[in-house]
Amino acid sequence: MSGSLRRCRLIAGAPRGRAERRSSPTAALVAIAIAWLAPSIAEGGRPGLCATEATERSAPPYLAVISAYPAELAPIAAATDIETTIQIDARPFYVGRLGGVSVMLGLTGIGVVNATNVARSLLARRDIAGLVMSGTAGTKHHIGDVVLASDLVEPDRKGVFHPNAALVALAQRAATALPEPLDRCTPVPPGSPAAQIVCLLFDPVVIFGGRAESFDPFGGNPVQCAPGGGEIFGCELPASVVATGSAGELLHPRTITAVDVEDMESAAVARVAARRRVPFLAVRAGSDGGGDPLGDRGFPVQFFDYYRLAAHNAGDVTRAIVAELGRLAGDASARGTCRLLARRRWDRAAKRIAARPGG
DSSP states (O other), X not given: OOHHHHHHHHHHTOOHHHHHTSOHHHHHHHHHHHHHHTTTBOTTSXXXXXXXXXXXXXXXXXXXXXXXXXXXXXXXXXTSEEEEEEEETTXXXXXXXXXXXXXXXXXXXXXXXXXXXXXXXXXXXXXXXXXXXXXXXXXXXXXTOEEEOSEEEOTTSOOOBOOOHHHXXXXXXXXXXXXXOOOOEEEESTTOTTOEEEEOSSOOOEEEOOEEEEOOXXXXXXXXXXXXXXXXXXXXXXXXXHHXXXXXXXXXXXXXXXXXXXXXXXXXXXXXXXXXXXXEEEEEEEEEEEOOTTOOOOBTHHHHHHHHHXXXXXXXXXXXXXXXXXXXXXXXXXXXXXXHHHTTOHHHHHHHHHHOSOO
8 A cells, every 4th residue: 555545544534633623625635535546456555457447558557468378369469559568587578458458468488387487477566456367278168168267276286276256257248248259260270371271060159167277297397488489389479469398298199188178377377366366367268179070189189270269269258358347447337346346355346247237
């Protein structure tokens, strides 16, 4: 809490005798200042989610949106007005505006170790009001389905982590009003001059709940990205997007998973966010799973065919969630909900978000 706000509260709560010596206009101005600041000042020193509202330019605080590899972040970055680039943990992060919200976009790199280290460095900053991870995953559901799991775990570590209730409520609203249907057709293999258009057997949907497991196949070692390594193994987004390890070790054959989401980062990031008390949400779309018109081939074959489609669908849902936050922050009638968010009353705020009229 800032010193000026602390003084305002002391003045507003002063004993009657002392308060009488202050002019009533001053007291009124103090009361107005407190009412104005309340939705933006969160308990624990971090700004509230509504404070991420952007005007003509982005400004702190930010909603951070992260992905493991460039192809996952590219659809989100392409829709963002990127204004500047900063370095966090020796990785570029892109600052700009998306859906009326000030955002900071960045890559963690592939794997639990990279995700943990970058999340720690990112959330050491005090200007991050919330964190969303968007990307691809193995799933027991269909390829292209977007899953927002309710339980996030690392199989070799204790603890079950959960997404922020208010962000889930915003996601549930977003899922009913996506700007376009989720993709079901894609060139296979992506980027190949000889690619053929392949359409999934089912229309992808958004699924809430279930279990996400983040495993570490690298024995506690970080996976090194490759400068100029492309949209999977690269260290940064392609320049065109910004303007608007060994593969053998990574891509060992796997059968289709029996859990809702299987990835290598989400639960590790959720652990860091929980320790920092930062609202967190993971949005994962199936790049390998059921419903493959080319047959039940599993990972990594399905991944390399459908990662772009999955990244696009996860990105669409993530963008819609950010837009819902922007609408909430800019809605004068929702100031009560913003105050609840600032005070970390997540469940009460979630109920209000769910009850808001207007679709």
